[in-house]
Amino acid sequence: MADPIPDAAIRAIVEAGRRMAERNWVPATAGNISVRLPGHQNEGGRIAITRSGFHKAHLDSGAVMAVGMDGRPENPALRPSAETGLHCGAYRAFPEVGAVVHGHSIANTVLSRRAGDSIRLEGYELLKAFPGLPTHDAAIELPILDNDQDIARLQAAVEARWARMAAPILPGYLIRGHGVYVWGPDMDAALARLEGLEFMLACEMANLSIGGYAP
Numbered sequence: 001m002a003d004p005i006p007d008a009a010i011r012a013i014v015e016a017g018r019r020m021a022e023r024n025w026v027p028a029t030a031g032n033i034s035v036r037l038p039g040h041q042n043e044g045g046r047i048a049i050t051r052s053g054f055h056k057a058h059l060d061s062g063a064v065m066a067v068g069m070d071g072r073p074e075n076p077a078l079r080p081s082a083e084t085g086l087h088c089g090a091y092r093a094f095p096e097v098g099a100v101v102h103g104h105s106i107a108n109t110v111l112s113r114r115a116g117d118s119i120r121l122e123g124y125e126l127l128k129a130f131p132g133l134p135t136h137d138a139a140i141e142l143p144i145l146d147n148d149q150d151i152a153r154l155q156a157a158v159e160a161r162w163a164r165m166a167a168p169i170l171p172g173y174l175i176r177g178h179g180v181y182v183w184g185p186d187m188d189a190a191l192a193r194l195e196g197l198e199f200m201l202a203c204e205m206a207n208l209s210i211g212g213y214a215p
């Protein structure tokens with residue numbers, strides 16, 4: 001029989017869903033949220049993740065389930081997030097990652113549709129929400145991947161992009177017309193990075209609406 005999911009993991013996911021919903025980043029049943037679980041259910045480890053199709057504003061323990069690092073549900077009667085493969089991909093690639101969040105904001109959806117294969121964020125104080133950026137005097141190229149309903153193929157594209165990026169790899173990416181993935185060592189850090197990133201994307205949107213900054 002599978003180990004139970006620790007209460008702290010469920011609380012972290014439920015609270016993250018509530019916070020993301022408050023900001024209108026998870027409309028309808030959009031978004032998914034996970035944490036790495038302690039111990040090793042199988043060789044690769046296990047995660048707790050939202051079940052597919054639940055509204056993230058109203059999560060409870062019944063909306064969270066455990067999967068192996070290959071995305072396979074411990075309870076085959078339950079359906080994990082359709083995008084579980086993207087969560088597992090981040091945990092597999094980065095052993096220090098403890099939480100992954102995915103949201104669909106207006107800013108990340110609109111901006112990812114009009115940009116090329118990345119968005120440059122430069123000169124923002126909020127860049128300091130990301131690791132290794134101690135000052136606003138910095139720039140990041142946030143990767144954008146084309147949307148794909150085939151999650152295994154999308155994860156392969158993500159890994160191919162990581163392979164082309166200089167280390168250290170930014171802890172997040174956009175999916176065009178779809179949303180954002182962000183991760184961190186724990187849920188607080190993942191949410192702080194998400195909030196920082198969404199703030200900067202909202203600024204980029206606002207800047208477009210006023211026709212750009214004066215020179």
Ligand SMILES: CSC[C@@H](O)[C@@H](O)C(=O)COP(=O)(O)O
Nearest residue numbers: 028029030031032052053081082
């Ligand atoms: C409400 S459409 C959004 C989904 O297609 C998907 O992108 C999403 O974020 C949520 O899927 P889910 O399977 O509930 O985790």
Ligand SMILES: [Zn+2]
Nearest residue numbers: 030031178179
């Ligand atoms: Zn999504």
